[in-house]
Amino acid sequence: MTSVGYDNEQGQDSGGDPRTAELAHRLGLVRQRMESAVHVAGRTDSPRLIVVTKFHPAADVRRLVALGVTDVGENRDQEAAAKSAELTHVDVKWHFIGQLQSNKAKSVAKYASSVQSIDRVAVVDALAKAIAREKDATGRSDLDCFIQVSLDDDAGAHRGGANPSDVEVLAGKIESAEGLRLAGLMAVAPLGADPNAAFEKLAGISQALCAVHPAATGISAGMSQDLEAAVKFGATHLRIGSDILGSRPAVG
Template sequence: MTSLEHGNGQMNEAAGDARAAELAHKLGLVRQRIESAAAAAGRTEQPRLIVVTKFHPAADVRRLAALGVEDVGENRDQEAASKSAELSGLDVRWHFIGQLQSNKAKSVAKYAASVQSVDRPQLVEALAKAVVREQDATGRSDLQCFIQVNLDDDAGAHRGGANPADVEVLAEKIEMAEGLVLSGLMAVAPLGADPHPAFERLAKISETLRAVHPAATGISAGMSQDLEAAVKFGATHLRIGSDILGSRPAVR
């Protein structure tokens, strides 16, 4: 190895160590926020943390796994499929959290432990078909499905999801589908609004759902800016990205 190659190797290693230390620090701060929010809400059990790694490299997912992160989220199939393939031996669960086209179901079924953005019957059908095919080929487990609920009253500010009135129809369809498990609900708070009323509404929708489907206890809600409100109203899963990984890396 030349001195130049050795020097570059040391620089890369130092940069990697610096990034790992940065992630450890930010992850620790978020975990403290979650712990404090749970205590303030009188909760003895903390929500599961899903670190949203979109736009960040597979190397960061590997660093996060070394720091004890077990769940990572992605919202674009092309990126998620690539990362999960590159990190196939890594012990993490992949959660698909973005709006999903039905023609991507076959790809998502290869790596996702859950899809948290189920919002229409056609997607349920596509996922069920893809998961059963994948189970026949690889023996994968059933796919955890969260129904994404639209909490926006302003049609122009729609951030995705099914109307609350359609939740039960989707729930029944998931329950009847081979290869799928109804896990609960997912939602995003309306942009620029107080998240408390939205998450309170989501909690009530969840209560109604559980009255018919008792096992559907999951509530995936809360991101970097509103995790405390989500914890207050019973979130079981938090989707945190920028407060741990920082802003999107510059495109080169």
């Protein structure tokens, strides 16, 4: 079995910084959960850890990178754009995971390695235009695109996402757009629902997608409270926030 793919932070010197020590401890616990979940699931691959840093300062991202984190996620463009601009020389990939308004596509194209919340054609069109402009200006790489699919009975009623019946239309639109790469699916387990049932459903939708688009193998699923269920049903990316960062900082 392969490891989760990140250097173990145990034994690293926090430099006397209590926050770094706290993050190291929390990160270690999450990585242990991931390793255990991979083992229980009988998998020979391991999901990629995306640490969700919303509401936490850029300084925490620096600390996390020093602890071996390579991927961070943000929900709001204004916050993500500011942090990424402050951390230009920090080697980390930014993943946009929140609901994206079409008018924010130009900004997101400047820093995002992936957008994991594509739920309508208008967003695909806006991202394609924005990425084309950014490629011309900076030569940036293609944008990984995850279709956010609703696992609620009433699509979009609680956690957002496209209806499963709309996935193929969105997939075709992404694949035909220059500069965009269809990476797979993203979903959030419905509130109050059994995450095992939700992620089993997601795995089935992913299987159907891959039958038509073989390269779209990504499944971004699982958060602090349900990462084990996500790993069990094939998640390739986990989005973990509070179990690593703790409570959001007080405002003011």
